[in-house]
Amino acid sequence: MTATTLDPVPTPVSTASDAVSAAHIPSAPTAVRVTDMTFGYRRNKPVLEHIDLNVPTGQSLGILGYNGVGKTTLFGVITGLLRPRHGSAAINADVFHSMREVFQLTDSGNLSANMTVRENLRFRAMLYATRDDPHPIDLKHLGDLPMVRAFELQDHLDKKVGDLSSGLRKRAGIVAGMLFDPKLILLDEPTNAVDPITRQLLIDLMRQLKADGRTILTITHDLDYCWQVVDRVVILDDRHLVKDVMLADFPDIDAFKRAATLGRERGHVDFGLGVTAVKGTEPATV
Numbered sequence: 336m337t338a339t340t341l342d343p344v345p346t347p348v349s350t351a352s353d354a355v356s357a358a359h360i361p362s363a364p365t366a367v368r369v370t371d372m373t374f375g376y377r378r379n380k381p382v383l384e385h386i387d388l389n390v391p392t393g394q395s396l397g398i399l400g401y402n403g404v405g406k407t408t409l410f411g412v413i414t415g416l417l418r419p420r421h422g423s424a425a426i427n428a429d430v431f432h433s434m435r436e437v438f439q440l441t442d443s444g445n446l447s448a449n450m451t452v453r454e455n456l457r458f459r460a461m462l463y464a465t466r467d468d469p470h471p472i473d474l475k476h477l478g479d480l481p482m483v484r485a486f487e488l489q490d491h492l493d494k495k496v497g498d499l500s501s502g503l504r505k506r507a508g509i510v511a512g513m514l515f516d517p518k519l520i521l522l523d524e525p526t527n528a529v530d531p532i533t534r535q536l537l538i539d540l541m542r543q544l545k546a547d548g549r550t551i552l553t554i555t556h557d558l559d560y561c562w563q564v565v566d567r568v569v570i571l572d573d574r575h576l577v578k579d580v581m582l583a584d585f586p587d588i589d590a591f592k593r594a595a596t597l598g599r600e601r602g603h604v605d606f607g608l609g610v611t612a613v614k615g616t617e618p619a620t621v
């Protein structure tokens with residue numbers, strides 16, 4: 336991870352009714368800072384250009400943008416996996432003292448496909464063990480842990496991760512990350528491929544973590560998730576960060592959705608099927 340010491344940034348004060356998170360405390364220390372950052376996989380072909388982004392601790396940030404715009408790439412640069420060609424991106428090492436405090440949920444759930452869920456958890460527990468806390472989780476009674484039960488993983492603990500469905504793999508990835516109490520949470524499309532009950536569980540979990548002052552960055556196309564979980568949204572388009580808004584500034588979810596789709600609603604689309612347009616098919620995601 337790219338971790339350096341960062342100065343605090345002033346945080347906008349929000350008026351959201353459920354504004355209990357630290358996101359609304361002015362001058363919260365910076366959790367993540369991206370400064371004039373340009374990145375491209377190939378020379379002279381930037382995917383992201385001149386990105387500036389400060390995320391205060393305790394904020395829940397949504398990162399939106401159309402397919403292929405560079406959202407996952409941005410996470411790669413923030414976590415230090417990808418090196419910017421210009422500018423910088425860093426997680427504040429003064430706030431997050433080691434990778435143990437950072438959880439990133441990727442499509443693989445960050446689990447080893449060749450091991451069972453239980454073996455993955457055992458392995459992770461070894462990584463997280465310290466002299467003061469040699470047993471960060473109760474490996475003998477994994478099936479009884481509230482997080483495991485909440486995501487109904489008890490019956491899947493001894494299955495190989497590679498054999499799980501993508502939704503179950505995501506559930507296992509979420510549980511594996513959350514059991515170790517992360518302070519900075521990076522989620523890449525967390526509601527993708529999960530059933531509606533798991534989706535709601537995840538939303539409830541993120542709302543609780545947000546209320547507890549955790550910093551959460553979510554890449555998502557799920558605007559309803561954003562409305563429930565996120566304090567602030569940034570939108571990437573054509574290599575640039577084109578919008579940076581507080582959710583509390585929108586009177587209702589419809590106004591937010593209109594802003595989030597960058598005014599690119601497509602009313603009538605001709606698919607060449609010789610069928611007239613169906614009314615009421617408004618886009619709900621970006």
Ligand SMILES: Nc1ncnc2c1ncn2[C@@H]1O[C@H](COP(=O)(O)OP(=O)(O)OP(=O)(O)O)[C@@H](O)[C@H]1O
Nearest residue numbers: 376377382400401402403404405406407408409554
């Ligand atoms: N490893 C790679 N090597 C070369 N190009 C890549 C690589 N990974 C991504 N890209 C390209 O970089 C661009 C941004 O990809 P990225 O996955 O960051 O987009 P995204 O906004 O997360 O997309 P989506 O919403 O579809 O998940 C795309 O054009 C993609 O093809």
